[in-house]
Amino acid sequence: MTCPTRHNILWIVFDSLSETACAALPTLSAFRDSSLHFARAYAPSPEAGPARASLFTGLDMAAHGVWTEGVALPGRETTVAQRMADGGMGTWLVGRRQLAGASHWTTEHARPFEYAQFDWAHGPLHRSRQNAYLAWLEARAPEAYQEIFPAQPDPDATEISDRQRHALAALPEALGFNSWVGARVCAQLSQPAGGANFFGVAGLVVGETQGGAPNPHIPCETVDAGAMRQADAALAAMLERLDSTGLAERTAVVVTAARGALATSRGPMQDSALHVPLMIRMPGRASRRTEAMVSTIDVAPTLYALADMPPPRRIQGRSLLDGTPRDWALSRLRSPDHRWQTALCMDRWKLVVTHGANGRAAHDSLFDLTEDPGEASNLAADPAHQDRLEQMVDRMIDARVALEDRTEPRIAKF
Numbered sequence: 001m002t003c004p005t006r007h008n009i010l011w012i013v014f015d016s017l018s019e020t021a022c023a024a025l026p027t028l029s030a031f032r033d034s035s036l037h038f039a040r041a042y043a044p045s046p047e048a049g050p051a052r053a054s055l056f057t058g059l060d061m062a063a064h065g066v067w068t069e070g071v072a073l074p075g076r077e078t079t080v081a082q083r084m085a086d087g088g089m090g091t092w093l094v095g096r097r098q099l100a101g102a103s104h105w106t107t108e109h110a111r112p113f114e115y116a117q118f119d120w121a122h123g124p125l126h127r128s129r130q131n132a133y134l135a136w137l138e139a140r141a142p143e144a145y146q147e148i149f150p151a152q153p154d155p156d157a158t159e160i161s162d163r164q165r166h167a168l169a170a171l172p173e174a175l176g177f178n179s180w181v182g183a184r185v186c187a188q189l190s191q192p193a194g195g196a197n198f199f200g201v202a203g204l205v206v207g208e209t210q211g212g213a214p215n216p217h218i219p220c221e222t223v224d225a226g227a228m229r230q231a232d233a234a235l236a237a238m239l240e241r242l243d244s245t246g247l248a249e250r251t252a253v254v255v256t257a258a259r260g261a262l263a264t265s266r267g268p269m270q271d272s273a274l275h276v277p278l279m280i281r282m283p284g285r286a287s288r289r290t291e292a293m294v295s296t297i298d299v300a301p302t303l304y305a306l307a308d309m310p311p312p313r314r315i316q317g318r319s320l321l322d323g324t325p326r327d328w329a330l331s332r333l334r335s336p337d338h339r340w341q342t343a344l345c346m347d348r349w350k351l352v353v354t355h356g357a358n359g360r361a362a363h364d365s366l367f368d369l370t371e372d373p374g375e376a377s378n379l380a381a382d383p384a385h386q387d388r389l390e391q392m393v394d395r396m397i398d399a400r401v402a403l404e405d406r407t408e409p410r411i412a413k414f
Contacts, residue, residue, distance in 0.1 A: 006308040007252040007282065009084075009199045010185070010242070012235060013055070014257035015048060015096055015123075016207035016221055017228075018272040021261065025232040031239070031255060032279050037289045038320065041278035042329035042345055043259040043296050046220040046268045050334070051259040051296070052098050056080050058300030058317035060330070060403040067334040069214065072100035072109070078312050080300050081114045084199040087309045092117035092188055095133075095181040095203030096211075098258075102126065103213075104155040119184055121203075123211015124168055124177035125160050127153035131211075133180050141175055160212035168210065169226055178204050178227055182234025186241040199307065202238065204231045207261070219335050220273040223261045252306045253281045256299060266375060269343045269352045274331050280320070282306070292325040293345060314407045330399045344396040350375070351392035364389065 019039065022028045044054045044061055053059070053066035056079045061067055064077050073079070079099065085091045093115045102108045105127040110118055121133035127149070138145040148167040173179055185202045205211060206227040214221065235255070242248040256278045263272035276296060297317035304311040305319040318326060328346040340355040348370040354363040366380040366389050379385040
């Protein structure tokens with residue numbers, strides 16, 4: 001089913017949040033129950049950089065080229081925000097973006113004309129001079145800022161001390177990062193630019209690193225409970241502002257996460273690291289839960305459909321509003337610090353291939369997510385599941401072929 005009406009769009013993106021964690025957040029849980037809820041949405045990578053590049057382009061990581069952390073989205077690729085701006089929508093972002101490297105406290109480079117209002121902040125512990133949250137905190141509560149950051153930033157010292165983490169956790173709720181994101185979004189919603197439709201992004205941060213240096217040995221991360229509570233309260237404030245301003249009647253709200261979060265030590269391709277929330281609340285559309293398997297590369301074409309805007313030619317995702325979602329999701333890990341892995345989720349089954357290196361053979365893991373949601377029992381060597389294993393391997397090959405980029409025009413006649 002298509003969506004011919006152009007909506008305002010508020011896109012709320014958590015950095016690291018698993019689908020199963022939503023039940024613990026009252027506002028997010030209630031929002032889920034009143035939305036079009038895709039209960040089986042998977043990120044294309046457990047690493048934030050590749051996953052976010054796919055989220056903002058609708059392309060698989062093999063197409064957009066962000067194959068691991070620290071790789072910037074190539075200039076040839078078009079983000080959703082760029083296309084929305086070109087289409088006449090008022091664009092703004094508050095909080096995390098993460099489509100380029102931001103190590104050594106450097107500022108993430110923005111694209112020209114991508115956002116008319118750009119309140120970029122990688123997280124509360126990222127020391128960039130352009131971190132809008134830290135500039136606000138220093139002006140609003142200088143003593144609290146000095147408690148967290150008593151010294152000038154050193155680009156070669158990006159480890160966050162326990163003292164800094166405790167000082168951040170001790171901030172009043174109103175001074176927290178996600179509270180700031182919520183307040184800034186509410187301010188934007190109170191003064192839409194020129195009456196034009198808007199496309200707004202709220203980048204919430206709930207991962208444990210909070211914008212500090214990631215753990216090089218773990219491609220995903222656990223979540224910070226305090227940041228999650230703040231994020232849920234910020235979501236409540238944003239939804240209330242939409243209602244009080246009358247914008248809710250013509251605004252689509254999309255909530256998802258770039259990637260999941262670690263729940264156990266079973267490895268980077270565990271289900272909690274890939275299985276993410278995905279909910280869409282649209283004016284005039286009844287709430288519904290669907291178990292159809294989707295990928296977050298499908299979010300970008302869905303946003304274009306909500307804006308009544310044609311997607312770029314190269315897009316690989318499918319709009320989730322047309323009633324024909326894919327029945328599989330492919331995820332990849334290509335980090336130089338880890339064994340390369342590919343995961344395929346389809347129906348109740350999950351295949352994880354750990355690719356061989358230096359002449360070693362690949363290793364397969366097969367899980368029945370219905371009977372074994374914790375992925376404790378590898379069925380790949382079980383004689384009773386050899387037909388299933390072969391079928392999943394074949395489907396993984398088909399999925400990889402389906403996600404090849406074939407958009408270069410053929411100009412020769414032979």
